[in-house]
Amino acid sequence: MATPPQTLEPQCSEVHNDESELEELEKLEADVKQMAQKILEYRATLPDQLKNTLASILASQRPVVATHLEDWSEPGISGDPDPDAAGLAESGKGTSLAKEDQDTAEKTQLLKQKISSNVSAMPVVLKRMKECMSRIDKLDSCNGFIHPAFKRKRTS
Known part of the structure; x- marks a missing residue:
């Protein structure tokens, strides 16, 4: 027993x-x-994301013609006939423009470095994408075949 x-x-x-x-x-x-x-x-x-990213990268690499058109306007527009007097009154703006230009140059350099590193990594990413896509296509071509590990064991 x-x-x-x-x-x-x-x-x-x-x-x-x-x-x-x-x-x-x-x-x-x-x-x-x-x-x-x-x-x-x-x-x-x-x-679509890759297309948008590439478009924005290309757009960011285009040369900027003039970003501070308002600050560089002609003296006749402001109504001041003496451009030197306007220059003395706005000397603070000149130093801030130089600082902004330096910041912009640093940001541009950083962006160029990031773009360069991303471009150098692109072949590896594309290779992995192609491998994944081939695996997915391979799975799609199985026509509903389920691997035995994923089949449920029927209990009776």
Whole structure:
């Protein structure tokens, strides 16, 4: 009579193991579905994001003709016939313009460095994207084949 309780305990642990395996498989299936959804979203949005980023980078590299047209206006516009008198009154503006130009130059240099590093990293990113796209296409070509690890074990 001591034998039946011993046989019940392994059966309970087997049932518990089966349940934990099912829960783990369900969790893995949910993770796979979530990753597939993210991949689909990335495939839909990434080309537009790359296009917009490239357009903004190219736009930022265009030379700026004159950013401070109001500050460099002709003396006749202000109504002051003597440009030297206006220059003395606005000497504080001149130093602030020089500081702004220096800040702009630093920001431009930093932007150029970032663009350069991004461009140098682009081949690696493109290679990884192509590999991911080929894996996705490979999964799509399986025509509904489900790997045995993701099949549910039926308990009867």
